[in-house]
Amino acid sequence: MAEKIVEELRPFFDPKAVAIIGATNKKGKVGNVIFENFRMNKERGIFKGNIYPVNPKLDEIEGYKVYHSVEELPDDTDLAVISIPAPFVPDTMRQIAEKGIKAVIIITGGFGELGEEGKKLEREIYEIAKANGIRVIGPNCVGVYVPDTGVDTVFLPESKMDRPQSGPIAFVSQSGAFAAAMLDWAAMAGIGIGKMVSYGNKIDVDDADLMDYFIHDDGINVVTFYIEGVKDGRKFMESAKRITRVKPVIALKSGRTEYGAKAASSHTGSLAGADTIYDAVFKQTGIIRAEDFEHMFDLAKAFAALKDKLPKGDRIGIITDGGGAGVMASDAVAKFGLRMAELSEETIKFLKENFPPHAVAGNPTDVVGDTDAERYRVAIEGFVNDPNVDAILVIVLFQVPLLEEEKIIDILAEYQKKSDKPIVAVAMGGKKTDRYARMLEEKGVPVYPTPERGVRALAGLVRYAEYLKKVKGE
């Protein structure tokens, strides 16, 4: 089973040769943008496979030979990307079956989302696929983005949206526009996406298949889903239970309320289902539910860095150079169901001995506004060595006058590396802060723009660690 799904989905993420059916030289058209994505990634040396545009009316695009039919395609073709009008897709699928291609991304819309006629087309396509062992992503989707291999079927040109760098997060989205916006946002936020899959009407490849695949994908530390509805609940649960024992899964499930469910039904025709059922399913399978997309990526960022360094318990230590931020973080610890660590007497003594009298040794520890990086080192050293502390939130307001920015970054990175307690940072501020935050993240310390978001991310780590303890202790 395991190897089977890996083998089946591999061509979607790393094809030997991709056929772009409906490729065109008309700028801005879907079939042109997708062709250009592959062509440019080949030029950049990222896409290593062959590119075969298919169009009965053209002989050549940008120096590439155009094939007039699927039949003519070279035999190494293992992925077909389809962007031709819906009514022509079933016949093309038959040719693809004949040709022996086993992986197809159908970008084209105008299927099930438009009613009975489209649903009929979908059934026809699905039956051809099923009978011939073809796996299908889509239809009505933006498809796949893999920065490492150069697969990019996102038909929004780079002039309209940026692509994120590679990283250990997989992102799966039922909504194409949301997927595009998220890639664009991740690029700006410096968040690395290893694989993105937007599967639209998901007539074949679904959440469960992807979870089974990602179990075996060593480049992926954490899987995030934007879901409006799940069709096969049992299959979903079984795959979810398998993957969450190995790596964390985060789900943003919309259609929670009556209003949302109604909107989802007219969007992807999904039956949102009673939200309490989803809550129960997520809880039972160890999937972490995100409240909104900021939460989803806040969690993904934490797990991408700290999946193998989960907190042993729920006792949080807070270090700050601004009292107000420490108060807000303390409130958040209570709000998200965690506990404030009670520092040991040794730690308090150690801090007091090494602090000036106006710094506050406690939890939160306030190194106050005249701090330098060394005072932070004292605080972190104390917290790391305290057996009563499970995880550490370090709030760094880089604006305070005497704090050496690069030195505090190095200190945080150093302790993240040598301590077995996860460290999460909070940095509030403007452009300069943003730059320092990026530097910190590159060194393995996830950074959040508010105390609440930092604590909420820690809470995700704690909950997942508790789940693992429960299922593995069984």
Place this chain on the structure above:
Amino acid sequence: MAEKIVEELRPFFDPKAVAIIGATNKKGKVGNVIFENFRMNKERGIFKGNIYPVNPKLDEIEGYKVYHSVEELPDDTDLAVISIPAPFVPDTMRQIAEKGIKAVIIITGGFGELGEEGKKLEREIYEIAKANGIRVIGPNCVGVYVPDTGVDTVFLPESKMDRPQSGPIAFVSQSGAFAAAMLDWAAMAGIGIGKMVSYGNKIDVDDADLMDYFIHDDGINVVTFYIEGVKDGRKFMESAKRITRVKPVIALKSGRTEYGAKAASSHTGSLAGADTIYDAVFKQTGIIRAEDFEHMFDLAKAFAALKDKLPKGDRIGIITDGGGAGVMASDAVAKFGLRMAELSEETIKFLKENFPPHAVAGNPTDVVGDTDAERYRVAIEGFVNDPNVDAILVIVLFQVPLLEEEKIIDILAEYQKKSDKPIVAVAMGGKKTDRYARMLEEKGVPVYPTPERGVRALAGLVRYAEYLKKVKGE
């Protein structure tokens, strides 16, 4: 009463001449940064008053004559900014009283926050002030920032943090570091701050005084507070009731939970008080409570643009070019206690007549991923004319291929101007989206990065409108 507070606080925000007591030429020192702030703002032509550095040991700084004592100061001095060690402050206050200066900002820390000795000093200072009609901001604070008049006592140099542009938001913070981080953040986000006051231990000028002042400040549309504790509850409530009839007040009150209250007590010595009492006070006085600082500024941004265009009811209309975002927004409408507008039959008919068949006429209306700006115009026109819609959330995923970015910005700005219904936008994405969002905001349409935050901001407008209806209908 009204004119009195305006007259008393005026020198803090627009002094004829400022004395900087403890000015020094030592780079990076508080007394140097504050002097430099004023000096540079005078050079830029923003600060129009006179600048009098005071230091017994210097004769001249950067070409400015240095006064050796308060006694020597010219008679037009109406604001003194103090940054000398705490034990010297009472004597200086006596000289200030003698000199007849009526407004003092005490930056210096080391007072009440450090225990009984400091509290005694504070009482001494307060008694001198009281006996001589002097108003005091601080001690232990970063003071005042007013971009329009060039008053800037924030002792974090511009190399460490940016200053925001001018705008209709007043920001009051009990926490100095938080205030600095917020200014820095507002600068990056393009949010205009008209006046910032950080009052630290607030021995004299407090929240109530500031609310009474801001009632009369025509440049300020909305007042935001970060508070850890209020000392005089009755005074606070009376001022709050006065100002909220005229302009909205948003409060972020930390120390909500047991953990937070404990942290607040060791930060500013504030008694956080039972959180339910604050909830009741805010509700009764029409203050809108923010959940966190993102919420605080999300609300401030909405009110800054739309204070005079509040929704008549709670029925929200949603327009989107991405179905997923529409579902999330619909969920948020329920979550934040609003209602989805039921579009009239005329509107549905109008939309259907003017939409292509695959666009979804409803609420949400989904103009779908192949939309251009004109299809958005149709949708907005329909919603604006529908008597069942009170406020409109327009989600614009700028990434979709055919959408002309500047045209949709102009259309939104046009309807914001000509319709009496508030329009709030949501734009999710990266750098390009950020730039378009900024353009939209400059044209009077507040923009949020997620559907949830957009709807939550709308909910703030609705709640405040309801409060006004209630108190004015009495």
